[in-house]
Amino acid sequence: MSKIRVGIVGYGNLGKGVQKAIDQNDDVELVAVFTRRSPESMVSEGGEVRFETIANAEQYKGKIDVMILCGGSATDLPEQTPAITALFNTVDSFDTHAKIPEFFDEVNAVAKKAGTLSVISTGWDPGLFSLNRLLSEAILPQGKDYTFWGTGISQGHSDAIRRVPGVKAGVQYTVPVQEVIDRIRSGETPELTTREKHLRNCFVVAEEGANEEEIRNTIVNMPNYFSDYDTTVTFITEEQLKAEHGTMPHGGFVIRSGVTGAGTKQIIEFGLKLESNPEFTASVLVAYARAVFKLSNEGQTGAKTVFDVPFGYLSPKSPEELRRELL
Amino acid sequence: MSKIRVGIVGYGNLGKGVQKAIDQNDDVELVAVFTRRSPESMVSEGGEVRFETIANAEQYKGKIDVMILCGGSATDLPEQTPAITALFNTVDSFDTHAKIPEFFDEVNAVAKKAGTLSVISTGWDPGLFSLNRLLSEAILPQGKDYTFWGTGISQGHSDAIRRVPGVKAGVQYTVPVQEVIDRIRSGETPELTTREKHLRNCFVVAEEGANEEEIRNTIVNMPNYFSDYDTTVTFITEEQLKAEHGTMPHGGFVIRSGVTGAGTKQIIEFGLKLESNPEFTASVLVAYARAVFKLSNEGQTGAKTVFDVPFGYLSPKSPEELRRELL
Numbered sequence: 001m002s003k004i005r006v007g008i009v010g011y012g013n014l015g016k017g018v019q020k021a022i023d024q025n026d027d028v029e030l031v032a033v034f035t036r037r038s039p040e041s042m043v044s045e046g047g048e049v050r051f052e053t054i055a056n057a058e059q060y061k062g063k064i065d066v067m068i069l070c071g072g073s074a075t076d077l078p079e080q081t082p083a084i085t086a087l088f089n090t091v092d093s094f095d096t097h098a099k100i101p102e103f104f105d106e107v108n109a110v111a112k113k114a115g116t117l118s119v120i121s122t123g124w125d126p127g128l129f130s131l132n133r134l135l136s137e138a139i140l141p142q143g144k145d146y147t148f149w150g151t152g153i154s155q156g157h158s159d160a161i162r163r164v165p166g167v168k169a170g171v172q173y174t175v176p177v178q179e180v181i182d183r184i185r186s187g188e189t190p191e192l193t194t195r196e197k198h199l200r201n202c203f204v205v206a207e208e209g210a211n212e213e214e215i216r217n218t219i220v221n222m223p224n225y226f227s228d229y230d231t232t233v234t235f236i237t238e239e240q241l242k243a244e245h246g247t248m249p250h251g252g253f254v255i256r257s258g259v260t261g262a263g264t265k266q267i268i269e270f271g272l273k274l275e276s277n278p279e280f281t282a283s284v285l286v287a288y289a290r291a292v293f294k295l296s297n298e299g300q301t302g303a304k305t306v307f308d309v310p311f312g313y314l315s316p317k318s319p320e321e322l323r324r325e326l327l
Numbered sequence: 328m329s330k331i332r333v334g335i336v337g338y339g340n341l342g343k344g345v346q347k348a349i350d351q352n353d354d355v356e357l358v359a360v361f362t363r364r365s366p367e368s369m370v371s372e373g374g375e376v377r378f379e380t381i382a383n384a385e386q387y388k389g390k391i392d393v394m395i396l397c398g399g400s401a402t403d404l405p406e407q408t409p410a411i412t413a414l415f416n417t418v419d420s421f422d423t424h425a426k427i428p429e430f431f432d433e434v435n436a437v438a439k440k441a442g443t444l445s446v447i448s449t450g451w452d453p454g455l456f457s458l459n460r461l462l463s464e465a466i467l468p469q470g471k472d473y474t475f476w477g478t479g480i481s482q483g484h485s486d487a488i489r490r491v492p493g494v495k496a497g498v499q500y501t502v503p504v505q506e507v508i509d510r511i512r513s514g515e516t517p518e519l520t521t522r523e524k525h526l527r528n529c530f531v532v533a534e535e536g537a538n539e540e541e542i543r544n545t546i547v548n549m550p551n552y553f554s555d556y557d558t559t560v561t562f563i564t565e566e567q568l569k570a571e572h573g574t575m576p577h578g579g580f581v582i583r584s585g586v587t588g589a590g591t592k593q594i595i596e597f598g599l600k601l602e603s604n605p606e607f608t609a610s611v612l613v614a615y616a617r618a619v620f621k622l623s624n625e626g627q628t629g630a631k632t633v634f635d636v637p638f639g640y641l642s643p644k645s646p647e648e649l650r651r652e653l654l
C-alpha cells in the first residue's frame with residue numbers, strides 16, 4: 001500500500017515532534033519540511049530530511065497528500081493555514097479559543113474553493129479535551145464539568161514573566177489543585193473560583209543586582225496573568241533553569257460530574273499525563289492527518305474540527321479490524 | 328423544533344433508564360414502550376407511558392424516528408435488532424464482543440435493504456471504552472493499553488454463583504487492583520496476568536443447612552469464571568443482600584501508556600465512576616439515538632458503530648455552537 005505523503009510546515013518543537021511521530025507510523029511518510037529560514041541552515045533532528053523554503057511549497061502539489069502546520073497560533077497559523085489550504089489538505093493546532101469561529105469560517109471558504117480539506121484546532125486542548133467536553137455533556141446533560149490543566153508549562157505566562165524588568169529568564173508551571181480534583185472525583189460539584197482551581201509556580205532567574213522582592217511583587221500582582229491566582233515565585237540560577245526546567249511536561253483532566261434518574265451520580269473523566277507537550281500534540285496531528293487523507297479521498301472538502309471526524313478515520317486499521325479488535 | 332420521536336423496546340433496568348434519560352433531553356420524546364408482556368400489566372417508572380405489545384411495532388412506522396433496543400445480548404438482541412431494524416432506525420448495546428463482527432454484518436444487510444440506520448454496540452464497553460482504546464492507540468502507536476472494570480457487579484458472574492448448589496442468592500463484584508493501576512499511572516507498563524488485574528468479591532446467601540465451605544470451594548475453583556482470580560466469598564443474610572447490594576454501581580478505566588520520540592512517556596486515561604450502570608448505559612443510548620436520527624436524515628443507511636459516528640452528532644447543539652462553546 002502506498003503511504004500517506006506528508007509535509008511539515010515549521011520546524012520548531014512541534015514540527016520536530018511531528019517528524020518523530022511520523023517515524024512511529026508505518027503508513028505515513030515525510031516528503032519535506034517547509035521553513036521560512038534558509039533550507040541550507042536547517043539541521044535534522046534525526047534521519048535524512050529534505051528542507052524546502054516555504055515559498056516553494058506550490059511545487060509539491062500532487063506530491064504531498066497532507067500538510068501538517070506546526071506554526072504558532074498568534075501570528076503563524078492565521079496566515080499559513082488559509083494560504084497552505086489553498087494548495088493542500090491541511091491539519092493544524094490553532095488554539096486561540098476565542099478566534100476559532102472566524103478562523104473556521106475563513107479556512108472553510110478557502111478549502112471549499114480549492115477543493116481541499118482542513119481539520120483545524122486539533123491537539124489536546126483544543127482537541128481531545130474538547131471531544132471529551134462534548135461527549136460527556138451529550139451523555140450527562142444534567143451535570144457540571146471541569147477542565148484542569150497541568151502540571152505543565154504555560155508559554156504565555158512564561159513570556160509574561162520574562163517581560164518583567166530585572167528578569168533574565170523564567171518559566172511558569174500551571175498546577176491543578178489536587179484537593180479540589182479529589183472532591184470532584186468523590187462526587188461533589190463545587191462552584192470554583194479561578195484561584196481554587198490552579199496554582200501558578202514561577203521559577204525566575206534575576207539579572208545581577210535586580211531587586212527580587214520587586215520582581216516578585218510585579219509578578220504576583222500582574223493582572224490577567226497572575227493576580228487571580230495563588231502564585232509562588234522561586235529564584236534560581238541559570239544553571240538550575242537549564243538542568244531542572246528543560247523539558248516540557250503537561251497534561252490535565254476533563255471531569256464531568258452528572259446525575260441521571262433521581263439523583264444518581266455518574267462521573268466521566270479523561271486525563272493526560274505528558275512528559276512532552278509538543279511531542280504529544282504532534283502525535284495527535286499525525287493521527288488527524290491520516291483522517292484528513294481518508295476524508296479527502298472520499299471527496300470531502302472544507303474546514304472540519306475534531307467534532308466532525310469519526311474516530312475510525314484516525315486509525316490505520318480497517319473498519320473490520322477495528323470492530324474485531326477494539327470494539 | 329419538532330422532537331426526535333423515540334420508542335423503547337424492553338422495559339427492564341435499561342429500558343427504564345432510557346425513559347429517565349429521555350426526560351433529561353429536551354429534544355427527544357418518548358412515543359411508546361414496546362414489550363413482550365401484556366401492555367395492561369405494565370407499570371410506568373414515572374410519568375404517563377404508552378405501553379404496546381412488540382407485535383404492534385409495525386403500526387408505528389412513520390411515527391417513531393429511532394427505536395432504542397434495551398434487551399439482553401444473549402438472546403434478545405440477536406433476534407430483535409435485525410427484526411426491528413427492518414422497520415425502524417435502531418440503536419442497541421449489543422455487548423457479546425466475540426460475536427460483534429457477524430452481528431454487524433447481519434444488521435448491516437437488513438438496514439441497507441430497508442433503508443434504515445442502526446448503531447450497534449453502544450454503551451460504555453463496548454462503546455466509550457472502545458472509542459478510547461481506538462483513540463489512544465491511533466495517537467500513541469508505540470504503547471500498551473489496559474482496560475480495568477469495576478468496582479461493579481458482573482451479571483454473568485452473579486448468575487454463575489446462583490447456579491451453585493446450596494446458594495439461594497448472591498452477587499459478584501469485579502474489583503480492579505488499585506496497586507497495579509497506580510503503577511501504570513506512574514509510567515510502568517507491566518505484563519499482567521488475569522489474577523493481577525482484578526479481584527472477584529462474592530456476597531452469597533446460603534440455603535438453610537447448606538455447607539458453606541463446600542459452596543466457597545465450588546465458587547473459587549469454578550473454571551472460566553473464578554479459578555483464574557483471587558476470589559473472596561462472604562456469606563450474608565437475605566436482608567443484608569437487599570439492604571447493602573441493591574444498587575448497580577460500575578465503572579472502570581482505559582489507560583494507554585505510550586512513548587513518543589526517544590522514549591518520552593505519555594499517558595492517556597479515560598475513566599468512569601457510575602452509581603448506576605443501566606442508567607448510564609441508557610444515557611449513552613439516548614445520545615447515540617440522536618446521532619442515528621441526524622445521520623438517517625442525511626440519507627445514511629446500514630449498520631454503524633461508535634467508531635463511525637462523529638461526536639458532533641451526539642449533541643443537540645449546532646456545529647457553530649459546539650465550535651464556539653466546547654472546542
